[in-house]
Amino acid sequence: MTSVHPNSTTTTRFARRFLISLSRMRRPITLGPPSDEEVCRRTRRIKLAAYSSMARAVGSRRAWSRALLLKVRNRVRFQGILRNRFLASKKKRVIKRNKASGEMNKTDMLRKLVPGGETMDICGLLEETAHYMASLATQVKVMQSIVDQYSK
């Protein structure tokens, strides 16, 4: 198995994309401190930007990044014009299979956490989790350093 850790190119790509999207979201400082609702809204947008730039930096190599990108794209088009028809039917079958046990066990929780996790079997799910975890860690690292920069 190849290493799960994102290499430095991925990290730099993510940082760059994220910063670009952040700079697009700047609000004029003359408006004063942001209201709660605005902060909420901005938080969500920033979070979305972080995840999508991470997924783009990773590329289509991993299943979770593909699933994330698909999700983002589908949301953007509002009603999922791009929804993958093939995937829909396969998903139903796989979800049914994965739900074989009646109750909610840990695997299901993991599936919910990892993007694209519902259509995977356990083996693939664990692998994707590993990679996803590593990328989340880099995401946190980069964002933390950005925050540090801004608060200096």
Add this chain to the structure above:
Amino acid sequence: MGSSGDNNDGLAFQSGGQSVVNCQSSGMGGNPFFASAWDPVVSISQHENFGGSSMLSQSELTNSPYPVVMENQGISTTSHLVHYQSGSSYVELVPKFPSYGSGSFSEMVSSFGLNECGQIANTGCHPNYTTNKEANIERTIANSAESQEDHQLTEEPITGASPDGKKRKRVGESNSSYDPNKNAEGERLKDPSGHSSDVQKEQDEKKPRTEQNSGANLRGKQSAKQAKNNSHSGEAPNENYIHVRARRGQATNSHSLAERVRREKISERMRLLQELVPGCNKITGKAVMLDEIINYVQSLQQQVEFLSMKLATVNPELSNDIEKILSKDILHPRGSNAALMGFVPGMNAHPYSHGIFPASIPVISNANPQFPSVPHTTLDNDLQSLFPNGI
């Protein structure tokens, strides 16, 4: 999926590295068979042509305590290939018998005993087929006679009776003593079809072959002939399948074998995850590990949320922020652990983070104190709620 479409005369391979990677097990040696040193071996192909039942068995060297399966050679006979999906077990190959080959071979094979092994491994395939078919047919016929014995011979060390060292040496010597003529043929290129994992289990289970261990009767005559035929490199194009042998003392049912392979794969992945999650070195057991993994992923996602909240409240004053930030060392943030401790407010109640991070955590100074703690929502919900608000 299924049979790789190798219609060539069987022996085009590409280097073994690919197939090794595709086997998806960590820690594989993966040297191509022809290396003189003892290697983990080759991949097996499911080649169906008459000319082409070339086989290559690739065994993955892993932590398996049992001797790795050796390879194939020389026998240009055909026998059934048994396919199993294997994460980390060693591999074997059951070649298919050609028509002229031997009815007797199968009998011989069936009488062979490998200790409870599920399938028989390796017979080599015909290197002969690579080059002139005509010229080789005679040779093959000649070979097949021997090869049958060789087959047994090669089987024998695998039984597990002989220690690893012995097996290795045999293969080593057979390789080294290999007739250079034949070596030339055995250009093993492995086919890069690397869908190793998740390959047809169903197909595998359809043709299992259980061979009984015949034991001692084979041992005598084999050592002499083994040298010759072991080195017949049967290369077969790499196949999706990885062949597995049952270990000693374990059930040989094809279903249980496949299950065992699967379980090993899963446990291997869990080990990898264990290294990733901090502080999980001592945990044994899937359930607890899964709990930790889930908690860790959740905490990471929460950290992303907090960080984005913090970014939302902070107005970037720097105009050249991009270049400036990138010029700093993003990859190695100073005091990352301390920084992570800053996410306290929402994470105080989180048992996991307490376990990981030191207890005392300063409050974020920038954070808007009236801001309600961000609820933990999955990304989906956020995506969903985002768009109704409009971008």
